[in-house]
Amino acid sequence: MKKKVLVTGAAGFIGSHLVELLVREGYAVRAFVHYNSCGHRFNLEKVPQEIVDAVEIVSGDITDAFAVDKAVSGREIVFHLAALIGIPYSYTAPAAYVSTNVSGTLNVLEACRRHGVERVVHTSTSETYGSAQYVPIDERHPLVAQSPYSASKIAADKLAESFWLSFRTPVTIVRPFNTYGPRQSLRAVIPTIVAQLLVGEEVRIGSVDPVRDFTFVEDTARGFLAAARSEEVVGEVVNLGVGKGVSIGELITRIGRIVGRKPKIRQEEQRMRPARSEVRRLISDNRRARHQMGWEPLVDLDSGLSAVVAYMRKHLDEFQSETYAI
Numbered sequence: 001m002k003k004k005v006l007v008t009g010a011a012g013f014i015g016s017h018l019v020e021l022l023v024r025e026g027y028a029v030r031a032f033v034h035y036n037s038c039g040h041r042f043n044l045e046k047v048p049q050e051i052v053d054a055v056e057i058v059s060g061d062i063t064d065a066f067a068v069d070k071a072v073s074g075r076e077i078v079f080h081l082a083a084l085i086g087i088p089y090s091y092t093a094p095a096a097y098v099s100t101n102v103s104g105t106l107n108v109l110e111a112c113r114r115h116g117v118e119r120v121v122h123t124s125t126s127e128t129y130g131s132a133q134y135v136p137i138d139e140r141h142p143l144v145a146q147s148p149y150s151a152s153k154i155a156a157d158k159l160a161e162s163f164w165l166s167f168r169t170p171v172t173i174v175r176p177f178n179t180y181g182p183r184q185s186l187r188a189v190i191p192t193i194v195a196q197l198l199v200g201e202e203v204r205i206g207s208v209d210p211v212r213d214f215t216f217v218e219d220t221a222r223g224f225l226a227a228a229r230s231e232e233v234v235g236e237v238v239n240l241g242v243g244k245g246v247s248i249g250e251l252i253t254r255i256g257r258i259v260g261r262k263p264k265i266r267q268e269e270q271r272m273r274p275a276r277s278e279v280r281r282l283i284s285d286n287r288r289a290r291h292q293m294g295w296e297p298l299v300d301l302d303s304g305l306s307a308v309v310a311y312m313r314k315h316l317d318e319f320q321s322e323t324y325a326i
Helices: 013-024 042-046 050-051 063-072 089-090 094-114 147-169 189-199 217-229 248-259 289-293 299-313
Strands: 004-008 028-034 055-058 077-080 119-123 172-174 203-204 237-240 264-267
Touching: 004 013, 004 063, 013 028, 013 042, 013 050, 013 055, 013 217, 013 289, 028 042, 028 063, 050 289, 063 094, 077 094, 077 203, 077 217, 089 147, 094 119, 094 147, 119 147, 147 172, 172 217, 189 203, 189 248, 203 248, 217 237, 217 289, 237 289, 248 299
Parallel strands: 004 028, 004 077, 028 055, 077 119, 119 172, 172 237, 203 264
Antiparallel strands: none
């Protein structure tokens, strides 16, 4: 009997890769996508047709408790990925982040509690740690809200924690570190750099000093599934990261080498975070994921970057490299 699962945010970047993995692993997948009048399924339109044909797709809004309850009904495992993710846009529209990321998560948790779901995998982010107070960052590191986005995710994480402690709702909080890969939008730094270098040598960027732990999307998706399968991480937070850091400046150089260009960096004020909001360094301690879930990252950075470059070369018309996307 196939396990019945729900993926919220299924049309997003990580969500679409997770849906693909779950179908290939034999799960009965229901995909919850954000309603739009055009019927656009976003990244789910980019996965192989045989995957889409195997998925039950339902449209709605994560802030609508009734729609969420209906989507959760009859599911055994819920992967909650639906969220507003762009950090720059959170400076402009913080209330939208509270509505989607906090209230939306509450709707999911309440529905899972009501329907007796056997496992909830809730998506956090390494941004909740703020600039590293020590490295590598383990799950006990303090949480620091250096942007409205990270504040909303901290609140959502704490709601998930509270449902475990208060109601024994079986939640695992997965905390990815800077996931990247094919199908990612220009709101992320790697596709932003790649798109510019595929059409020229100039890279318009914000700060080049921050250090990040980049994790390939297929590794992240495997981490979500490993979390759902492990009894040892119920009620726990689990980092999903490689455990190595690279600066944005070094990242530009490495992508330039793969593309075959010598990048010329131009820093732009509009791409800079407010000084006290910039997260300077994020490097994961992934020992809990390794020891308690049997997960480890398999794709090295250069191989992952090469996959992104190959994908974006093929789909370059979909990326407007001259536009700054917040």
